[in-house]
Every structure is written in structure tokens, then in C-alpha cells.
Amino acid sequence: DTAVSQTPKYLVTQMGNDKSIKCEQNLGHDTMYWYKQDSKKFLKIMFSYNNKELIINETVPNRFSPKSPDKAHLNLHINSLELGDSAVYFCASSQGLAAAYEQYFGPGTRLTVT
Amino acid sequence: AQSVTQLDSHVSVSEGTPVLLRCNYSSSYSPSLFWYVQHPNKGLQLLLKYTSAATLVKGINGFEAEFKKSETSFHLTKPSAHMSDAAEYFCVVSFSGSARQLTFGSGTQLTVLP
Numbered sequence: 044d045t046a047v048s049q050t051p052k053y054l055v056t057q058m059g060n061d062k063s064i065k066c067e068q069n070l071g072h073d074t075m076y077w078y079k080q081d082s083k084k085f086l087k088i089m090f091s092y093n094n095k096e097l098i099i100n101e102t103v104p105n106r107f108s109p110k111s112p113d114k115a116h117l118n119l120h121i122n123s124l125e126l127g128d129s130a131v132y133f134c135a136s137s138q139g140l141a142a143a144y145e146q147y148f149g150p151g152t153r154l155t156v157t
Numbered sequence: 158a159q160s161v162t163q164l165d166s167h168v169s170v171s172e173g174t175p176v177l178l179r180c181n182y183s184s185s186y187s188p189s190l191f192w193y194v195q196h197p198n199k200g201l202q203l204l205l206k207y208t209s210a211a212t213l214v215k216g217i218n219g220f221e222a223e224f225k226k227s228e229t230s231f232h233l234t235k236p237s238a239h240m241s242d243a244a245e246y247f248c249v250v251s252f253s254g255s256a257r258q259l260t261f262g263s264g265t266q267l268t269v270l271p
Contacts, residue, residue: 047200084245086201086261133200142189142251142259143208148200 046070047149049134055155056124064119064152066134072147074140075117077109078133080151086133092117093140121154129156159184161250163262171270176220176235178265180248183229190231191249192222195264201247207231218242243269 047068056062068075074093080086090109091098097109106122121128131151137144164179182188189208193201205216212224222233231248248262 084195084264086247086264088259135200140255142253142255143206145203145206146201148202150200151198 046147047134047136049132049149049152051152052150053153053155055157057157058124058126060124061120061122062124062154063121064132064134064154066117066119066149068115068134068136068147070136070147072136072138073114074137074144075111076135076137076146077117077119078135078148080131080133082130090117090119091140124156126156129154159250159252159260161248161260161262163246163248163265165265166263167266167268169268169270170238172240173237176233176238176242176267178233178246178248178267180231180233180262181229182231182248182250184250184252186252187226189251190222190224191251192216192220192231192233193247193249195245195247197244204233204246238267238269240269240271243267 050065076091077089078086079089089100089103092111108120109117111117131153133151134149135146137146161182170176191206192204194204195201204220205214205222207214207224215221220235222231224231246265246267250260
């Protein structure tokens with residue numbers, strides 16, 4: 044069974060469109076995250092979500108909005124897509140917010156904006 | 158300022174020879190330190206972590222790392238490389254104890270030659 048799954052795996056879209064990426068974890072974890080990995084493989088945390096508390100990274104544009112219908116799901120919605128949004132987006136989960144907890148990553152969604 | 162530096166962007170070793178991937182951090186506080194591995198087109202997987210217990214940490218697949226406070230280093234080693242070790246390796250630091258503020262190194266691409 045896949046612990047953390049994301050859909051779709053690949054997403055190609057045009058500038059200005061709105062798109063969503065879905066994430067589900069079946070580990071019973073309380074905390075979920077979204078990361079962005081750029082073309083140079085640099086990883087940066089975008090959001091963390093813990094028991095209904097959303098922590099927003101100040102450097103993330105407000106075009107990005109995470110939505111959590113329940114503890115097992117954390118979706119990422121992106122409005123008015125821009126070329127610079129092209130990247131691989133990873134979802135992850137952990138037992139809690141403490142850094143000592145291992146994070147389990149999904150396989151990633153490669154977003155290409157043309 | 159708090160930062161993490163992976164000293165080599167690429168490391169190439171022959172199968173059966175030792176692996177050394179270097180990581181240094183800069184912090185006024187005692188950090189939590191991690192090594193994650195990313196195989197091609199996959200999400201990240203935790204190799205090992207240091208959270209203020211034993212300074213020599215053993216991880217999966219024969220990897221280990223030693224926390225050296227005097228040198229502000231957390232280098233990753235393995236006595237004998239295997240072809241399956243070829244991947245991208247990330248040194249990750251939490252300076253606050255919270256996963257909200259994880260800082261990723263820029264990554265080291267390990268190539269294993271037959």
C-alpha cells in the first residue's frame with residue numbers, strides 16, 4: 044500500500060489556468076506538508092498543516108492555497124499559473140510537527156506551465 | 158544566520174569503495190540533522206537523523222553519519238558503495254526543533270561506477 048500518494052503525477056497546463064494537486068496519506072499522521080523542488084533540485088517547504096492549523100510560508104504567493112478536507116488529505120490549489128510555477132511538488136506527512144519525526148514523501152507531481 | 162551547506166554537488170565513486178558526502182551547518186543552537194535520499198523520479202526517503210542523542214548515527218542501507226559540534230559538520234559515509242546507492246542526497250537541518258522550519262541543503266548527486 045502506498046503511504047503517501049499524489050495525483051496527478053504529471054500536469055501540463057498553460058499560463059493563467061487554475062489547477063489542483065491532490066495528496067492523501069494512509070499513515071494516520073496528524074501533520075502534512077507541501078514542498079516545491081525547482082529545476083536545480085532545491086527543495087523548499089511551502090506549507091505545513093497540523094490538526095487544522097495551517098502554517099503558511101511567507102514567501103509563497105497567495106495564488107497557492109492548500110485545502111484539507113480531513114486529516115488524511117491536503118490538496119494544493121494554484122490560481123493564475125505562471126511560468127515560474129513549473130517545478131516538482133511533493134506532499135509529505137509526519138506524526139507531528141517536531142522536526143525529530145520522520146517525514147514520508149509522496150512520489151511528486153511534475154507541473155509544467157507553458 | 159542559520160544555513161546548511163553541502164560541499165559537493167556531485168560525487169563519483171566506484172562500486173565497492175567508500176562513500177563520503179559532506180554537510181556543514183551554521184547555527185547558534187544545537188540543531189536536529191537529517192540525511193534524506195531521492196532516487197530518480199521518486200520522493201525523498203529518510204536515511205538517518207540526529208536529535209541530540211548519540212553523535213554517531215546509523216541509518217538504513219549501511220549509511221552512517223557523525224555529528225561533530227566542534228566542526229559543525231554532519232558528514233554521511235558508507236564503507237562500500239553499491240550501484241543502487243546512485244541517487245541525490247540531501248542534508249536537512251532544523252534549527253528550531255520544528256518541521257515548519259526545515260532547511261534543505263542543495264543536494265549531492267552520487268554516481269556509482271561499475
